[in-house]
Amino acid sequence: MKRRLLRLYSALHARYGPQGWWPARSAFEVAVGAVLTQHTAWPGAARAIANLHAARRLEARRLAALSPAALGRLIRPAGTWRLKARSLLALARFLLERTGGRPERLRRAPLEPLRHDLLAVPGIGPETADAILLYGAGRPVFVADAYTRRVLSRHRIVPRHGDYEALRRFLEEHLPGDPALFNELHALLVAVAKAHCRSRPRCEGCPLAFDLRGRRPRV
DNA sequence: GCCCAGGTGGGTA
DNA sequence: TACCCACATGGG
Numbered sequence: 001m002k003r004r005l006l007r008l009y010s011a012l013h014a015r016y017g018p019q020g021w022w023p024a025r026s027a028f029e030v031a032v033g034a035v036l037t038q039h040t041a042w043p044g045a046a047r048a049i050a051n052l053h054a055a056r057r058l059e060a061r062r063l064a065a066l067s068p069a070a071l072g073r074l075i076r077p078a079g080t081w082r083l084k085a086r087s088l089l090a091l092a093r094f095l096l097e098r099t100g101g102r103p104e105r106l107r108r109a110p111l112e113p114l115r116h117d118l119l120a121v122p123g124i125g126p127e128t129a130d131a132i133l134l135y136g137a138g139r140p141v142f143v144a145d146a147y148t149r150r151v152l153s154r155h156r157i158v159p160r161h162g163d164y165e166a167l168r169r170f171l172e173e174h175l176p177g178d179p180a181l182f183n184e185l186h187a188l189l190v191a192v193a194k195a196h197c198r199s200r201p202r203c204e205g206c207p208l209a210f211d212l213r214g215r216r217p218r219v
Numbered sequence: 220g221c222c223c224a225g226g227t228g229g230g231t232a
Numbered sequence: 233t234a235c236c237c238a239c240a241t242g243g244g
Contacts, residue, residue: 021225034225041224044242079241083227125227145225190225 001174004157008208009181012188015207019187022135027103029058030136031095034128035087036078047077060101064092087123094121106137115141126164134186140177143186144168147193154197155208 024030029049036045049058051074057063063071072085098117099105106114111133118129126144133139142148144167153160158167175181196206 037224038226039224039239040226040241041243044240045225047242077241079224080226080239081241083239087227123227127226131225143225147225186225194225 001157002176005171005174005185008155008157009185009188011207012192013184016188016191019184019191021183021187022131024135026058027106027132027136028060028092028095031091031132032058032063032088034131034136035084035091035123036075038080038084038123038128040079044078048075051075051077060092060096064089064096083123087121090121091124094118103136106133107139111139111141126168130168134179134182138179140172140179140182142168142171142175142182144171145186145190147190148186150197151189151193151208 022030022033023046024033032052033045033049036048052058052063055074057066057071057074066074066089068082068085068089071088072081075081075084075088078084094117095103095106098109098114115129115133118124118132119126124132130141130143133141134143144164148171149158149160149162149167152158152167158170171182175185192206192208196204196209
């Protein structure tokens with residue numbers, strides 16, 4: 001299975017090349033973007049980040065000093081802005097308390113307690129926590145999102161429906177524990193799913209249209 | 220006009 | 233546990 005996943009990775013990398021995730025200047029910006037993109041297409045989140053950048057609020061202490069209403073106005077293009085303002089304020093306070101403004105502490109802290117505590121921040125669920133840990137802190141945590149499940153389940157590598165944690169553990173157990181690999185593979189799975197999973201007819205032009213044993217996936 | 224997007228949390232049965 | 237639903241903007 002390990003080899004199969006690595007071959008799948010190679011096929012995607014050959015087709016799409018490096019994806020350059022996550023587009024951010026700092027770990028804090030990754031964390032903010034991870035919240036803003038919840039159930040939201042990236043361009044909306046990017047507009048909200050641009051607003052925060054222009055307002056010089058892309059730093060934990062300066063963001064945490066905003067009122068919910070003022071923060072909400074800046075992030076409105078990302079949608080669900082009342083909820084996200086609340087989440088971002090809680091997350092900024094958490095990161096300040098946890099790192100004292102030094103993001104490198106996220107890279108060194110014991111992983112499981114850190115993940116546990118991130119999940120206790122309101123508005124931070126498993127996908128958001130794992131995006132922050134992988135893309136912001138360079139930790140070996142797989143972001144086992146809906147794209148990951150969609151692509152891998154079509155290749156009968158994982159079940160179509162199932163628990164987030166189970167999918168994450170499966171990937172972490174069946175891949176070398178390399179954050180750079182997790183980073184790139186997750187981004188490539190998103191790329192291939194976006195490019196082909198909704199095309200008509202299904203799978204047209206997809207580099208994975210035939211699975212690695214030469215059989216077409218039953219979709 | 221409708222569906223969905225780089226989800227989460229709260230509610231109900 | 234397994235489904236619903238609200239949240240809210242913007243693009244296809």
